[in-house]
Amino acid sequence: MPLGGGPLNTFGTAFRVTILGESHGQVVGCVVDGAPPGLRIGLQDLQRELDRRRPGQSLLTTQRQEADRAEILSGWLDGHATGAPILCIIRNEDKDSSKYAEVAVKPRPGHADYTARLKYEGMSDLRGGGMFSGRLTAALVMAGAIARKLLAPIGIDVAAHTVQVGDVHGGRGMTIRQIRERVEATPVRCADPTAAKRMEQAVLAAREAKDSVGGVVECVAEGVPAGLGEPWFDPVESVLAHLLYAIPAVKGVEFGSGFGAAAMRGSQHNDPFVLRGGRVETATNNAGGILGGITDGMPVVFRVAVKPASSIFLPQATVNLATGKEDTIEIKGRHDPCIVPRAVPVVEAAAAIALADLALRRGLA
Amino acid sequence: MPLGGGPLNTFGTAFRVTILGESHGQVVGCVVDGAPPGLRIGLQDLQRELDRRRPGQSLLTTQRQEADRAEILSGWLDGHATGAPILCIIRNEDKDSSKYAEVAVKPRPGHADYTARLKYEGMSDLRGGGMFSGRLTAALVMAGAIARKLLAPIGIDVAAHTVQVGDVHGGRGMTIRQIRERVEATPVRCADPTAAKRMEQAVLAAREAKDSVGGVVECVAEGVPAGLGEPWFDPVESVLAHLLYAIPAVKGVEFGSGFGAAAMRGSQHNDPFVLRGGRVETATNNAGGILGGITDGMPVVFRVAVKPASSIFLPQATVNLATGKEDTIEIKGRHDPCIVPRAVPVVEAAAAIALADLALRRGLA
Amino acid sequence: MPLGGGPLNTFGTAFRVTILGESHGQVVGCVVDGAPPGLRIGLQDLQRELDRRRPGQSLLTTQRQEADRAEILSGWLDGHATGAPILCIIRNEDKDSSKYAEVAVKPRPGHADYTARLKYEGMSDLRGGGMFSGRLTAALVMAGAIARKLLAPIGIDVAAHTVQVGDVHGGRGMTIRQIRERVEATPVRCADPTAAKRMEQAVLAAREAKDSVGGVVECVAEGVPAGLGEPWFDPVESVLAHLLYAIPAVKGVEFGSGFGAAAMRGSQHNDPFVLRGGRVETATNNAGGILGGITDGMPVVFRVAVKPASSIFLPQATVNLATGKEDTIEIKGRHDPCIVPRAVPVVEAAAAIALADLALRRGLA
C-alpha cells in the first residue's frame, strides 16, 4: 500500500466541504460542515445550480443524461441547517462503464488515468474517471449553493461568465448586474453578445473536428466586506486559488490585473484611494479587491484559465501499460467539446465556498 | 476586538512552516516543524539563500543594509534536525521607522496599510510594513533552504528565473541546468542573456522615472516523482498556488501551458504518452508535470506574475483617514524599483516548501 | 446566528472520520478519508461490529428495534477501498419522535437538550437527541471496523471489556485472548465470570428501580509498535482521550496506572526495562504502553468511566424554558438501564480509529 494513506478530501477551516463519490459509483455528494444552524436552505437552491451545471443542455455539451436530483440526508430540518454536518447527494443513473475498460491499460493523454494508477496502485475506481471525473464538480456546486445562502445576508454576491473561448475574447470587467442580464442567454455563458456568437462557432468547429477547445472564465464577487483574508498563509488569493485549482482542467488563476501586471509600471498599477459618497474606495481595481491578501471592500475579481477538454475523438498516442509498448487510443463515449460554459457555475460555487469560509472565520455569518 | 481571532500563520500538513516577526521589530523568523530527525542542515545552507534575497546587491534593489545572519535556536544539534520544531531567526538592524508615521493615516496605494488597519483595528505593527513587509520573505527563504535539504535525497531540485520584466520577455522552458548556468550572471536573474540586458534597462528606466516595474518568474522542479498531490482538495497546483499567493505582489499563477491553454485545442494541448528509455513520459509538457492534480514524473513548471512594486517615489492620491479628506502621499525610504529579481529565490523557496510538504505526506522523506 | 459557525465533526490527521446523521433523521453515517487504496473491506466487517452495538440484544439494553444494516456508498469497489472517501450509512427505521416534543421546553437532566438549545439557538434537531444521541456511536463503530482492517496487517489488535458496573468490580489487566474468550458470554461484556453475574444483577436492580447505573470499560491494544505518538501535542494519550471523550457519557479516561499513580512512589511506578527473548520490554506496565507520549511496544492499556445513563424513568426536577418556572419531567421511551455493555464495542472502535490515525501518520499502513 502507498505510504501516507489515501487522499484527504476536505476544504475549508470554518465552512468545511468534503467531496465524495465517483462518476460511475452510486452517488456523487458532499458533506458541508460549519453551516450556521438556522440557515435557510431549500432543495431548489441546490437544484437551480445543479441544473446550470447539468450535461445535455445544448449541442455544446456532453449528451450524458442525468437528472442530477439533489437530496439532503442529514443536518437539515424544516428547511434550515441544524448545525450538524449536511450530507448532500445526487445518484448516478446514466452509467455505461463498458467504454472505460481500455483506459485501465492505455491512459488517455491529458487525463488522470496514468497518475491515478500510479498513486493508487491500480486500486482506484477508474470507471468514468472515478473521483477525478468532472462529474464531481456537481458536489462542489451543491456546496456552493449552501455557501451562497450564507453569503447572501452578508451582502456578498458572486457571478462568473466566459471571457475567452479559443482565440475569441469577450468583454471583461463587467458588474454582476451586467453579467446576470446576459450570461444565460447564450450556451457559452458569455455576457458579451457579439463575442458569444463567435465563441459558439469556435466550439462547434472544434466539435466538428472531433477536437475540443479551451477558454477563460472571469468571476466577480461584489459586496465583500473589507478585512477578509489571513496573511501568512491564508490570503484571499491563496484560499480562492487553492479551491479553484481543484477544479479539473484549470491551468491558471489570476487576480485583478493578473499577468497583465507584469508589463505595468507602479504608477499605473497602484489603485489610488478616493472618497466616494464618504466611503474609501479605489479609483481603479488592479488589485482585484485584495491588498496584502486582505479584501479592501472593492469587488474581488479573478480569472481562471480552462484547458481544452482532454477527451477528444481523434486517435491519440499513448503507452499500453499491459504490453509496455507505445500504442494509440481512440476515446469513445459522450464528452464536452468545450467545458468552459459548464465551468461557469462551478467557478461561482468555488468562489462562494472560499468566501463563505473566509467570512465565517471572521465571525460574519 | 475583531471576531474570529488574529491571523493564523502556518502553512503545510506534514512539513509545517510558521512565519513570524516584523520588518522593524526585533526579528524575522520561522518555525519549521516536521523536518525529519537526522536531516543535515548547515547555517550556510540558510545563509546562501538569504544572501540571494538580501537587499543592497545592486542598483536594481533597495539600499537597506541588513546582514541577515541566520540563527537556529531550537530543534538543531550537531548539524542535524532533531525532530523538534526548528526556530530560525534573523535580527533586524537597519531600522528607521520614522518615515512610516505618515502611513498610519495616509495609506499607500497598492500596500496593505489600509486593509491591515481595518482588519487589526489599528493595532497592527505598521512600522516598515510590519508583518506585511516583503522582508518577511526572508523567513520563507530560510524555511525553503531546509526544505531543499529534505528534497535533495529524493532527487527533487528547484530553480527559478526571470522571464519577463515590463514588456521585455525572456526565454521560457529552460532546464534547471540551463537556468543555473546563467541566472546569477545578471542582476535581473534572467537566464536569457539578451533579454537580461534589456530587462536591466527597463528596471533602470523605471527607477529613473521614480517608478517601478513588474515581471514574471518561471520556476521548474525536476526529479519530482510521480504520485505527489491529493485530489479534492490538495492537488499539486492548489498547494503550490496557495503558498505562492502568500508572497507579496503575486497577482497570477499558472502551470504548464497556463493561460495559453485557453486558445488551444485538445489535440494540441494533450501531452501524448511516449516511452523514453523504457520509462513512460509525455512528449510535450503542457500539463506542467501535473495530471489530475497529481505529479506525472515530468518537470513541474509554473509561472508567477509579480506586480510592479507598490512603493514608488511619485506623488500618489490617497485618503487621509485622520481628516477624512482626499490627500496626497510621497513615499520616502529605500525601495526596490523592481522586486522580480529578489522574488526569484523566494519563489524557489515557496516551491521547495510546498514540494517538501507533498513529499513528506507521501512518506518520501 | 451564533458566531464562529456550526460544529466541526471530523477526527484525525491521516485517517480522518467525519460523523453525520441524527437519531431520528434519515441516516446515521460516517465518511472515512485516508483508508489506503486496496484495503480489503467487507460489509460483514462493519455489520459484525454494528451487531455488537445494536440495541435490543438483551433485557439489559433498550428495546428500540433497528436492523442497522451497513451500506457503503462511495470509495469502495470490488471489496476494497479505492483511495476516495468512504461513505458508510445505516438508515433509521424505528423512529418515534412524538415522545421528544416535551424535551424542547423541559430539558432532561444529564442530557444535551439544554446546551444544544443554547448553542444552536433552538435550530438543532432534538428528535431522539438528534446528533447528540448515543445512536451516532453506530457511525463510530463502522469507522472503527475499517480502522481494524487497516491495523490487522500491522499486527495491532484491540479488545475491551467491562471491569466495573456500579459497585461491582471485575478483573483487570487481562490479555486480549483472555478477554475474547469470555467477553461475549455475558450480556454485561465482562470477561470475569463471577463479577459478570453480579454486574448483571446490578443492572437489573437499577432497571427495576426505574434507574440506571454506570461503570468502567477497560481496553487493551496489543501489537502496537514502538514509536507511535507525537509529543507536543499529539501524544498517544491525547489522541485516544480526545476521541474517547467524544463518546457520550464518558466522564474519565486513564492510562496504565491512571489515578492509582497518585498514591504510588516512583520506585513502584517506574517500569524497569528488561530483556525478554532478546527484546527490550518493561517488567511491569504502569505506563500503559506509553512513555513520553510515545508507544514503547508494550500493550496500550486504558480505562474509561461511563456515567449512568441519563435517561431514567423516575420523575426529575428541571426548568420549563417556555414558562420560565421549575417543573418536573418524566422520561418515556426505550432506554438502556446501563450503557456500559454497549459502550464496549464503541470504545474498541474509538481505540482502533485513533491508533489507525497514529499508525498512518507514521507511514505504517
Next chain:
Amino acid sequence: MPLGGGPLNTFGTAFRVTILGESHGQVVGCVVDGAPPGLRIGLQDLQRELDRRRPGQSLLTTQRQEADRAEILSGWLDGHATGAPILCIIRNEDKDSSKYAEVAVKPRPGHADYTARLKYEGMSDLRGGGMFSGRLTAALVMAGAIARKLLAPIGIDVAAHTVQVGDVHGGRGMTIRQIRERVEATPVRCADPTAAKRMEQAVLAAREAKDSVGGVVECVAEGVPAGLGEPWFDPVESVLAHLLYAIPAVKGVEFGSGFGAAAMRGSQHNDPFVLRGGRVETATNNAGGILGGITDGMPVVFRVAVKPASSIFLPQATVNLATGKEDTIEIKGRHDPCIVPRAVPVVEAAAAIALADLALRRGLA
C-alpha cells in the same frame, strides 16, 4: 529517516500554540497565534506565572537555578498583541549536560529516553530530556498567561490546587476564591491547610527515601459561558484532555464526578435543573459544567492524575542498549521529589489555553 516526518507541535484551532526548544538547548519558547490584535499583554503577566512554575522554590522541588526571564520577540508592540504571531522565549542558563551521557545507552525507567531513541532514531536532543523535559512546560505557562488575558474580559477565571499527594487527600470542590486564598500558602499548593501539612511530609519522606511521590491536581474554571465546545469531535472534555495529556507525567483526566460516576445511579448523578436568581443552573455539578460536550454555564471542574516523578535516586533496572545486556542505572542531577505542586500552574495554563481556543472559536474574544 522515519516515515511521516517529525512531530507536529501545535495545539489549537483559533488560539494556536506551538511549543519549541529543549531543556539544554538555547531557549524554551512558544509561538502564540490567534491572540486578538489589541490584547493587552505585559511581560509581568508571563513572569508571574513562570515564577510559580520555576524550580528552586522550596525543598520540595529541584534545585536547578534558572532565572526564567520571559522575552517577547514578535507580535507585540506598546504592550499589546498586534495580530501577528507572538514568539515568547526564556533562555536556558543552568545547563549541565554531562550527567546525561549515560542516558543515551541506558534509558531511565519511566522516562522518554527509550521511546525518543526509537522514534527519532537516535537523532533527538537527549540532553536534559530535550524536548521531552518537564522544563518545556514553561512554554505552556507563557502561552497560558496570554490565554488568561484573553479570557479575563469574557469573565472566565481558572485556578488549580493539589488535592492528593501519595495517600494524603485534601478537600475537593472548592471555589476559585477559596483556592486563591490558600493555595500559595504552602509549598504543596494544597488549599486545604490540614492536608497540606501532611502532603508536605509525604513529599519530604519520599525525598528522604531517594524516591518520589505522585498526586492529583484539581482545576476549576468559573465564568465559562454556556455553549462552548463542538460535538463530534471537539467536546470540551476532548479539547481539555488533549492538552492536559501533553503535560509530562499525566496518567488520568476526569471531569465532574469522573471515575466516581461508575458507582452511581442515574438518579444520583443527573444534575437537576433549577432556577437561581432567574438563571437556569444545576443543583449539583456531577457533569463538571459540561453536557453533551458543551458547557452548561456551571463551573468546569476536572482532575488530573500526576504520576510520581520518574527521576529517583535509587538504583533501577534497565537495559544497556550498547551492550545489549540488562544493567542498572543510578540517576544523578537535580530533580523534584514531587512534581505535583509545580504542575498546578501548568494545569491552569493548559486549561486557559484550551478554553481560549474554544472561546475564540465561538467568536467570544
